[in-house]
Amino acid sequence: MKSSKNVFILTEAVLAVMVIITAIAMLWGKDGEGRGKVSVIVQNSDDNRWAAFKYGLRMAAQDEEIELFVVSTGGALTTEEETEIVEHEIANGANAVILQPVPGDESEEMLKKLGKKIPVLLIEYPTAGEGRLSDIPIVQPDNYALGQELAKELLNDYNGNVKGKTLGIVSEYGNSEAVAERRKGAVSILKDKGVKVVWEVSEPSKDEEETVLEKKSRVDFVIALDDYSLVLAGKAVTANNLHGALVYGIGNSMEAVYCLDTDSVQCLLVPDDFDMGYQSLVGAAESFGYIFGKPENQTVSFTVMRRENLFSKENQEILFTMSQ
Amino acid sequence: MQKGKAAVKYKYMVQKFLDYFKNIKPRGMQSTIMLVFSAISVAVMMILGVMMYLRVSAASREEMIGSTEKLMEQTGENMEDYLVSMRQISDAVYYNVIKENDFSDQDNDIQQGMKRVYEANRSNLRSIAIYNNYGSLMGAEPVVLQKEDPNVTKQDWYKQAKAETENMHFSTPHIQNLFDDAFRYYWVISLSRVVELTDNGVPQTGVLLVDMDYSSISRMMKQINAKTSGQYYYLCDGSGEIIYHTKQMQINKGICSENSKKAATYKDGVYDEFSGGEHRKVIVNTISYTGWKLVGVIPNSVFTHGMFDIRYFIVLLILLMAMMLGVVNRVVSVRIASPILKLNDSVLEYEAGKKPEIYIGGSMEIRHLGDSIQRSYEQIDMLMHKIVLEQTERRKSELDALQSQINPHFLYNALDSITWMVEGERNDEAVFMISQLAKLFRISLSKGRTVIAVSDELQHAQSYMNIQKVRYKNSFSFVMDVEPAVYSCCTVKLILQPILENAINYGVGGMDEDDGGEIKITGREQNGKMILSVMDNGLGMSEEEVAFLLTDNNRIRKHGSGVGLVNVNNRIQLLFGKEYGISVESEPDEGTVVSVCLPAVPYTEENRKMLEAGLPFGEKILSDIEKRV
Numbered sequence: 001m002k003s004s005k006n007v008f009i010l011t012e013a014v015l016a017v018m019v020i021i022t023a024i025a026m027l028w029g030k031d032g033e034g035r036g037k038v039s040v041i042v043q044n045s046d047d048n049r050w051a052a053f054k055y056g057l058r059m060a061a062q063d064e065e066i067e068l069f070v071v072s073t074g075g076a077l078t079t080e081e082e083t084e085i086v087e088h089e090i091a092n093g094a095n096a097v098i099l100q101p102v103p104g105d106e107s108e109e110m111l112k113k114l115g116k117k118i119p120v121l122l123i124e125y126p127t128a129g130e131g132r133l134s135d136i137p138i139v140q141p142d143n144y145a146l147g148q149e150l151a152k153e154l155l156n157d158y159n160g161n162v163k164g165k166t167l168g169i170v171s172e173y174g175n176s177e178a179v180a181e182r183r184k185g186a187v188s189i190l191k192d193k194g195v196k197v198v199w200e201v202s203e204p205s206k207d208e209e210e211t212v213l214e215k216k217s218r219v220d221f222v223i224a225l226d227d228y229s230l231v232l233a234g235k236a237v238t239a240n241n242l243h244g245a246l247v248y249g250i251g252n253s254m255e256a257v258y259c260l261d262t263d264s265v266q267c268l269l270v271p272d273d274f275d276m277g278y279q280s281l282v283g284a285a286e287s288f289g290y291i292f293g294k295p296e297n298q299t300v301s302f303t304v305m306r307r308e309n310l311f312s313k314e315n316q317e318i319l320f321t322m323s324q
Numbered sequence: 325m326q327k328g329k330a331a332v333k334y335k336y337m338v339q340k341f342l343d344y345f346k347n348i349k350p351r352g353m354q355s356t357i358m359l360v361f362s363a364i365s366v367a368v369m370m371i372l373g374v375m376m377y378l379r380v381s382a383a384s385r386e387e388m389i390g391s392t393e394k395l396m397e398q399t400g401e402n403m404e405d406y407l408v409s410m411r412q413i414s415d416a417v418y419y420n421v422i423k424e425n426d427f428s429d430q431d432n433d434i435q436q437g438m439k440r441v442y443e444a445n446r447s448n449l450r451s452i453a454i455y456n457n458y459g460s461l462m463g464a465e466p467v468v469l470q471k472e473d474p475n476v477t478k479q480d481w482y483k484q485a486k487a488e489t490e491n492m493h494f495s496t497p498h499i500q501n502l503f504d505d506a507f508r509y510y511w512v513i514s515l516s517r518v519v520e521l522t523d524n525g526v527p528q529t530g531v532l533l534v535d536m537d538y539s540s541i542s543r544m545m546k547q548i549n550a551k552t553s554g555q556y557y558y559l560c561d562g563s564g565e566i567i568y569h570t571k572q573m574q575i576n577k578g579i580c581s582e583n584s585k586k587a588a589t590y591k592d593g594v595y596d597e598f599s600g601g602e603h604r605k606v607i608v609n610t611i612s613y614t615g616w617k618l619v620g621v622i623p624n625s626v627f628t629h630g631m632f633d634i635r636y637f638i639v640l641l642i643l644l645m646a647m648m649l650g651v652v653n654r655v656v657s658v659r660i661a662s663p664i665l666k667l668n669d670s671v672l673e674y675e676a677g678k679k680p681e682i683y684i685g686g687s688m689e690i691r692h693l694g695d696s697i698q699r700s701y702e703q704i705d706m707l708m709h710k711i712v713l714e715q716t717e718r719r720k721s722e723l724d725a726l727q728s729q730i731n732p733h734f735l736y737n738a739l740d741s742i743t744w745m746v747e748g749e750r751n752d753e754a755v756f757m758i759s760q761l762a763k764l765f766r767i768s769l770s771k772g773r774t775v776i777a778v779s780d781e782l783q784h785a786q787s788y789m790n791i792q793k794v795r796y797k798n799s800f801s802f803v804m805d806v807e808p809a810v811y812s813c814c815t816v817k818l819i820l821q822p823i824l825e826n827a828i829n830y831g832v833g834g835m836d837e838d839d840g841g842e843i844k845i846t847g848r849e850q851n852g853k854m855i856l857s858v859m860d861n862g863l864g865m866s867e868e869e870v871a872f873l874l875t876d877n878n879r880i881r882k883h884g885s886g887v888g889l890v891n892v893n894n895r896i897q898l899l900f901g902k903e904y905g906i907s908v909e910s911e912p913d914e915g916t917v918v919s920v921c922l923p924a925v926p927y928t929e930e931n932r933k934m935l936e937a938g939l940p941f942g943e944k945i946l947s948d949i950e951k952r953v
Contacts, residue, residue: 015643063579
């Protein structure tokens with residue numbers, strides 16, 4: 001009799017616990033539709049060159065149901081500013097951060113510290129120190145291959161006969177690891193073919209950006225290693241300030257495309273920023289366990305655009321991402 | 325070998341499973357009722373829950389599909405209106421502007437006309453342009469710088485118009501590659517058609533291009549895709565080329581896929597599809613004239629996600645009902661089982677030796693049961709009491725009978741007689757006396773048995789009478805006339821001795837030798853009964869005295885051991901029943917006959933034991949004898 005009573009009480013207790021669990025699950029299911037939050041911190045985030053990247057981020061966020069927050073950074077950041085933003089994002093409930101490290105020696109140290117507080121995913125290597133940050137996943141194009149491909153396109157236009165030709169190199173951040181890799185890749189091929197690097201321009205100030213290239217000596221080719229410098233060079237060509245130099249470059253904005261469309265640029269290499277944005281967000285979601293998987297280093301592809309094939313079906317898909 | 329092992333293992337598992345059920349001990353009544361009620365309740369609740377879920381789920385699906393169809397119908401109509409308006413623009417430019425004017429007119433009527441149409445519809449239009457057969461721009465609105473060599477004749481919209489000159493052609497979205505708008509590129513859907521134009525009075529064909537702003541279409545599509553529940557809508561052309569899709573880039577990149585090619589072949593309606601590892605409902609609505617398909621996709625996960633709350637609600641409802649039914653079942657089972665359990669408890673207490681009141685309560689049946697049990701127990705108690713009394717009486721009678729044998733007076737007289745014989749050197753007689761005394765006591769004891777053979781009882785009577793005859797100096801004679809068959813029957817021991825003692829004391833004891841006093845024992849068997857009679861020709865008794873002999877056990881006797889005929893009668897009846905016993909017939913001055921009636925039970929060890937165990941055990945033997953008779 002007593003045993004039966006105990007079984008009854010136990011059964012009722014178990015049912016009561018199940019009721020509570022179900023009710024909590026029901027309420028949690030409603031509230032828990034809020035998802036993980038990923039913050040994205042890149043230099044000059046409002047710039048057009050991030051359009052495809054941000055579109056990729058948005059699409060991934062929509063697919064994976066993640067709250068995405070792209071921090072608006074008016075211009076170039078310092079390491080301290082970037083650290084401060086990350087700290088602020090952590091305080092605001094970010095579960096992971098996608099970061100473009102500030103070029104400079106301090107970024108590696110900063111990333112080591114941040115990596116202990118929050119999962120970090122990079123879209124560019126920090127300026128090379130002694131060793132790479134092996135434990136932080138990176139999604140980026142193969143910058144060395146980009147540089148090499150740029151050089152190959154240049155050589156193709158001249159059937160490899162470029163011996164004695166002169167070259168100018170333009171970049172936004174000379175101390176950026178990505179730029180350094182691209183430069184290394186391009187120069188490694190061009191130097192072998194006898195091209196002489198006459199000058200290099202990096203980090204031009206706002207005041208001098210319109211005249212910096214004009215002041216340089218005449219060269220046969222100008223290689224622009226990033227979107228900013230490509231548009232700068234394109235504009236210089238349009239303004240006939242580049243002394244007839246042919247521009248080859250890497251870019252990812254509609255301005256860069258326009259430069260190609262108007263023949264100011266001979267060849268444009270476009271990294272697949274949509275894919276970079278998409279994969280980096282998926283990697284970030286994986287890094288804090290929102291979706292199953294382990295974030296790994298990923299290399300995104302790039303496309304070679306020429307004026308002739310600029311509006312091909314395949315390229316229009318890329319332009320679509322850049323115009324979002 | 326492996327197969328054999330598996331078979332053995334399987335057999336072992338089955339056996340273990342069966343053993344488990346065999347070893348299930350019977351549960352209490354309340355537990356069983358509770359268990360059965362609960363099992364039925366749970367089964368009913370589960371069935372109800374599942375049915376409710378399926379019904380609600382089906383209704384929800386139907387509603388979702390219905391609302392999707394309505395939404396798509398509305399959007400399709402809006403889109404058709406939009407496309408019709410574009411066609412009307414194209415018609416207006418063609419029939420009202422181009423056909424009516426010559427491009428060489430100085431008044432620039434064509435440009436003015438195009439401008440009017442453009443201004444009236446600029447919110448949805450990107451541009452209107454007319455190209456001649458060579459792809460040269462004849463006119464455009466708004467007026468902007470044409471790109472250097474846009475290679476118009478190679479563009480799809482131009483080729484399509486030229487391929488089918490009688491139709492209007494809607495392109496898929498593309499970047500407008502015609503005009504230079506300084507860093508700006510526009511996504512447009514081109515409506516192109518071949519037109520007849522007049523230039524310098526020369527009629528020729530050209531292509532009229534109306535570029536619609538893609539954002540108008542995408543805005544409509546974005547509006548219906550605003551919900552993020554997993555349900556989505558896309559637009560494709562008649563060949564399955566996607567015009568708008570929320571995951572257009574993911575599809576282009578191969579991150580996900582869409583069955584747009586297949587959907588383009590569907591007629592309007594609802595279809596089941598399996599795509600991307602998931603079943604889904606596909607609703608197709610065709611946009612008239614263009615052949616575009618507006619497709620709504622509802623993955624099955626959307627239905628189930630929509631049912632998320634319902635599922636939890638039903639589970640919650642089932643759990644609450646289970647809790648409530650648990651309580652109800654408990655109350656009902658307690659109400660049903662409680663009287664039975666109380667009755668059972670009182671019976672258990674009774675069995676444990678206590679004397680509780682048997683519980684009488686609950687329903688009519690249980691009350692009746694309790695009442696019956698109580699009456700049974702009362703009867704058992706009464707019978708037990710009776711048995712105990714009878715046993716006590718029997719022991720007392722036997723003790724009395726035994727005591728009669730060691731009656732000091734009898735023993736003193738016997739020993740005095742022996743002493744007297746020894747003194748008179750009548751050794752043979754003394755020896756005879758002693759041997760008779762020994763036999764008397766041997767049979768009296770009879771190893772503690774109550775039932776002995778008639779032969780032993782007669783021997784005992786003989787020994788007693790031999791001793792008494794010496795004491796009474798042979799003043800009476802003693803004879804036995806017993807049928808041989810009677811010797812081997814059973815009898816209660818020491819029943820003749822008290823009768824003989826009475827016969828001597830009250831009959832022939834006071835007679836002289838010359839009076840010819842005689843005591844005779846006869847033994848007969850008739851009708852399964854054995855009659856042992858002790859007859860004397862002594863003083864006899866009146867009827868009143870005879871009546872007293874068998875009823876008054878407390879009267880004080882003048883002679884003898886004091887063990888009356890009542891005692892003998894009781895002992896016989898205790899063992900053999902009321903129909904057996906002693907009967908006395910006497911006539912004053914004539915003599916007395918005391919007859920002992922016993923069943924003629926053959927003396928065997930088995931019969932003896934059964935008879936000694938008491939009436940209930942001996943009944944079988946007695947009934948056998950009765951049947952035999």
